[in-house]
Amino acid sequence: MSSMKLSAVFSRVVMTVAFSLCVFGNAYASVQVLDFTTAANGDVISNGQIIDDEYSEWGVTVSSCSLNGSQMTEANHINGNCVGGTENVSVAFDTSLSGTLDPDLEFVFDNGVYRANEGSQDIYEPLQIAGAGAGPGSVLILHERPYECSNGVCANPDDEGTRPAGFFAFDFAEPTAIVSLDFFDIEYNEANTATKVSSLYFHLSDGSIVQSDVVDTGDGGYERVEYANMFDVVKLVVNMPGSGAINNLVFGQNPTVVTPVSAPAVLGMLMLSFSYLARRSRYRFSRK
Structure with a gap:
């Protein structure tokens, strides 16, 4: 030769x-995580803190709507328009605490792993990303008593239990690739309600909308959902059909390769x- x-x-x-x-x-070189435990600037997020501009340095703003028993149109559930509800009650709930108003969201350290304190007792799987915590840390809930909130903090955080509960909305400054999202304590009767109030809506840069179902984790359960090829997202609306929480919204620059190998x-x-x-x-x- x-x-x-x-x-x-x-x-x-x-x-x-x-x-x-x-x-x-x-x-995973270019992804970022909204873990609701640490803000984009490195500040520690406190239990009960209202989450809105904590990740603005990453081009993400967070808004929310708690219905607290009221109803709104399907279009508002899809587009993330808070009509008839209470805005900005997306609150950090520290899962490491005990004796809270929502023990279904508490996690305990047991034999080297973090597991749900009640219900399913699911074991938490840490993200395989540098700097990720061993436990879920703080998760994001819709606080059910807005009158307890002042100066950006809500006392005694507790997730909204009415059905439907409301929604979270994430607006991205640039088209983004959504990798995964964690769900906590969403029961069957909540996840299997009417489609619009138990769905995620990915709004793409071309104006189209992709729908995905909220998962049934079971009482006190936990599940991570990965979204393959979910690129060009400029807004994500996560409807909460009832009580529960979300965490670890993993996203990356668009376009990017985001499948963990x-x-x-x-x-x-x-x-x-x-x-x-x-x-x-x-x-x-x-x-x-």
């Missing part, structure tokens, strides 16, 4: 390896790349 042919093969190998590492090795998977891709190039080279040179 001539040095020129060897050089060509080597170049293809290098390009393949570089591509594999860029695509798979750094899948393990190290063994990266190695496997590299081995396949080498094998493919080797077969092509043997085939070509055997025909000379």
